[in-house]
Amino acid sequence: MAALRRYASVIFLLLLVVSGGALAPEAWAQVPGDPVAQRKAYDAIVATPDATKRAEALDLFIAFYPNSPLIIGAHEQLMAAWQTAKEPAKADAAATKLLQLDPGNVRALANKVYVGRGRLAAGDQAGLATLVAMAERGLVALPKWQRPEGVSAQEFTRLKLQATAIFDSVLAFAAQQAKDFARARRFYINSVTIDPENLQDVYQLSVVMLEDKPLDPLGFWYAARAVVLARSAKNDQAAAGIEKYALAQYRAYHGSEEGWPGLLARIADGQRLPPDNFAASISKVLTTAEAAVQAVAAHDPATLSFADWEFILAQRDASPANKDAAEKVWKAIVDKQKGGEARLKISVKVISATPERLKAAITDENQQSGTADLDIVLARPLSPLPSPGVRIAIIGVLGDYQPKPFLFRMTQAELADESLPVAGGACASPRPQMCTQDFRPSCGLRRDGTRKTYSNACSACADTDVQSQAAGACP
Numbered sequence: 422m423a424a425l426r427r428y429a430s431v432i433f434l435l436l437l438v439v440s441g442g443a444l445a446p447e448a449w450a451q452v453p454g455d456p457v458a459q460r461k462a463y464d465a466i467v468a469t470p471d472a473t474k475r476a477e478a479l480d481l482f483i484a485f486y487p488n489s490p491l492i493i494g495a496h497e498q499l500m501a502a503w504q505t506a507k508e509p510a511k512a513d514a515a516a517t518k519l520l521q522l523d524p525g526n527v528r529a530l531a532n533k534v535y536v537g538r539g540r541l542a543a544g545d546q547a548g549l550a551t552l553v554a555m556a557e558r559g560l561v562a563l564p565k566w567q568r569p570e571g572v573s574a575q576e577f578t579r580l581k582l583q584a585t586a587i588f589d590s591v592l593a594f595a596a597q598q599a600k601d602f603a604r605a606r607r608f609y610i611n612s613v614t615i616d617p618e619n620l621q622d623v624y625q626l627s628v629v630m631l632e633d634k635p636l637d638p639l640g641f642w643y644a645a646r647a648v649v650l651a652r653s654a655k656n657d658q659a660a661a662g663i664e665k666y667a668l669a670q671y672r673a674y675h676g677s678e679e680g681w682p683g684l685l686a687r688i689a690d691g692q693r694l695p696p697d698n699f700a701a702s703i704s705k706v707l708t709t710a711e712a713a714v715q716a717v718a719a720h721d722p723a724t725l726s727f728a729d730w731e732f733i734l735a736q737r738d739a740s741p742a743n744k745d746a747a748e749k750v751w752k753a754i755v756d757k758q759k760g761g762e763a764r765l766k767i768s769v770k771v772i773s774a775t776p777e778r779l780k781a782a783i784t785d786e787n788q789q790s791g792t793a794d795l796d797i798v799l800a801r802p803l804s805p806l807p808s809p810g811v812r813i814a815i816i817g818v819l820g821d822y823q824p825k826p827f828l829f830r831m832t833q834a835e836l837a838d839e840s841l842p843v844a845g846g847a848c849a850s851p852r853p854q855m856c857t858q859d860f861r862p863s864c865g866l867r868r869d870g871t872r873k874t875y876s877n878a879c880s881a882c883a884d885t886d887v888q889s890q891a892a893g894a895c896p
Contacts, residue, residue, distance in 0.1 A: 456490065463491045467498055476502035476511070493519070494569065497528050507851050509536065510885035527566045530559035531584040534591050541594055542621060543856045543883055544810050544876075553595045556588040563588075586615040590622050597625060602633040613643075617693055620650040621855070624663055628789065631670045638703040641671055642684065642695040649688045666785040669728045676707035676715050710739035717746040722753035727767055728784040730754065731794060735827040747824075754819055764816045766837050769795055771811050771860065776802035781815070783829070795829045803836070805862055805894035811876040813837075813860040836860075847889040848882035856880045864895035 466482055469475040479499040483492065496519040503512035513536055519529040537552040563584060568577040593608030609626035613619055624647035630640025644667035651660035671681055680703065696702070707715055713736040716729060725733075730750050737747035758765060769781035770788040780793035787794045797815060807813055817834030856879035865873050865881035866888050872895040875881035881890040 459486055459489050459491060463489075463495065472502045472505035473508075476506060476508075493523055493526070496522065497526070497569070500529065500532060504532070509852060513885075525558060525562040525565070527559055527562050527584050528580075530555050530562065531587045534559065535587045538587065538591050538594070539854045539883075541591070542854075543880060546598070549595055549598070552591045556591040559584060559588045560592075582615045586612045586619070586622075589615075590619070593622065593625065593629075597629055602629050605629045606633075618650060620647055620654065620656075620659070623647045623650060627663075627667065628785075631667075632786065632789065636670070636674055638674065638700040638705075639695060641667065641674075641681075641703060642688075642699050644670075645681070645684045646688050648685060652689075662785075665726060665728065669726070669732065669784070671703075672716060672729075673709060673712045673732065674705055675703055676712050677719060710736045710743050713739075714742045714746045717749055722750045723757060725750070725753075731784060731827055731829070734822055735824050737824045751822075758818055761818050761820070764818050764833060766814055766816045767795070767831075768812060768814050771807045771809055771813060773809055774803070774806040776804060776806065779803075779807075779815070779834075781813075792826075794827050795831060797834045798830075798832045800833050800835050805874065807860040807862075808876060811860040812857060848887055852885055853879050853883045856883050862892075862894040863890045864893060865890045 463482060466475060466478040469478060476499055479495055479502060482489075483495050483499065486492065486495075489495070496515060500512050500515035500519060503509075503515055512532060516529040516532040519526050520533070523529070534552055534556050537548055537555075541549065541552070563581060566581065568574065572580070589608040589612040593605045593612060596602075596605035596608065606626065606629050609622050609629060612622045613626055616622070623643055627640045627643035627647055630637040630643065633640075644663060648660050648664045648667065651657075651663060668678060668681065672678060713733040716725065716733055720729075722730075722733075730753075733743075733750045734747050736743045738744070754765075757763065767783060769783055772780040772782055772791060772793040774780075777799055779795075779797040779799065781795045781797060782788040782790075782792060783794050786792075797817060800817075814837035815831070815834050816837050817831040819829050820832050821830040822828060823830075856877065861877040863875045863878040863881045865875050865884060867873060867884075867886045868888055869886070873881075873884075873887075874894040875884070875887075875890070878890050881887050
């Protein structure tokens with residue numbers, strides 16, 4: 422009779438799985454609590470092909486058997502099922518519950534840290550300390566992680582490496598924010614060694630190396646690798662931005678662009694690791710002041726980037742040759758603006774804002790450090806105000822500058838068309854994992870009926886609580 426009841430219980434669960442959870446909860450009460458029946462029920466659920474139905478059945482299993490020896494595995498499977506079903510918010514909730522039961526659970530920690538790393542990339546650093554604590558806990562737990570049932574040794578090794586890269590990425594980012602470049606470098610190298618295709622970490626490793634004092638030329642290889650990865654991903658905007666930053670650093674260090682095209686070509690042809698002698702292959706022949714003079718001698722000042730202009734103008738007082746170079750650059754800027762009749766468009770990161778005036782950063786270096794190199798006087802009061810950290814395109818006239826600390830001064834300024842609000846709509850799945858910080862205000866409608874202003878539509882829909890977004894700031 423007991424065996425018959427166990428058989429009936431399994432049939433009930435199979436029906437539950439097939440029906441996608443349509444079986445009345447009272448049927449669960451007929452499933453005995455002995456391990457054999459629970460195992461049969463659990464195996465039937467885990468074998469369900471449909472991820473959503475599998476997750477719903479696992480939710481019921483967990484509710485009916487909170488003390489089951491299979492409960493940890495059930496939570497892990499629940500988290501994985503919601504990930505497969507492209508429900509990141511539900512997967513994150515499952516990870517949270519799992520950590521309450523098992524604070525050292527590697528899978529749950531990796532899930533929480535991975536989701537948090539995406540928020541960091543989008544500019545939200547509010548939970549950085551919590552993510553660091555989770556990443557450190559995860560690295561401690563990794564050596565003690567036992568291979569889960571049903572996972573092959575090869576797959577388990579892959580899972581451990583993936584988790585390691587996720588934890589290292591967050592620890593590297595935190596160290597980078599703290600200007601501890603040696604620690605950031607160590608963790609970023611670990612991350613990109615495991616996942617050489619990780620564009621985000623490859624680029625940040627290059628920044629850490631190139632912003633360190635003294636600069637490490639190996640950072641140029643990783644910067645070139647990041648350019649190639651971005652191009653391979655058809656992300657031409659990212660590739661152009663990375664190369665612009667890298668070339669400015671390369672010219673300042675090397676004195677010219679000699680060798681850069683060849684480096685890109687070698688990496689594009691399949692060079693996945695930097696040669697042992699790479700750093701020594703890039704000579705540092707010019708001082709900063711000399712490089713500024715060389716940049717004007719080798720290029721038409723009108724064709725240089727804003728970052729190059731800033732670099733040259735900042736060296737104005739270093740020598741008579743630097744003063745002459747700065748005058749040529751400023752004449753090129755004045756000519757572009759036709760004596761104030763035409764305005765220039767610049768992409769910047771907002772540092773601070775009032776209705777009449779903005780402080781912003783133009784160069785990647787100043788955007789990273791949060792240092793203003795552009796003082797903007799607006800043509801008319803601005804509303805809503807862009808939040809510090811967002812990126813906008815601004816149009817105005819550069820009327821003056823100071824070399825030390827460097828600051829352009831812009832007047833008659835207003836937002837460019839691409840920084841004005843865009844049309845809204847429902848958020849699509851899958852949700853964005855990474856967004857730019859362009860300022861095009863968007864009003865997000867959350868699931869609880871409240872509204873919140875986001876920097877742009879992508880940032881609004883990256884919040885899994887947002888159902889739809891509308892152009893412009895919330896009323």
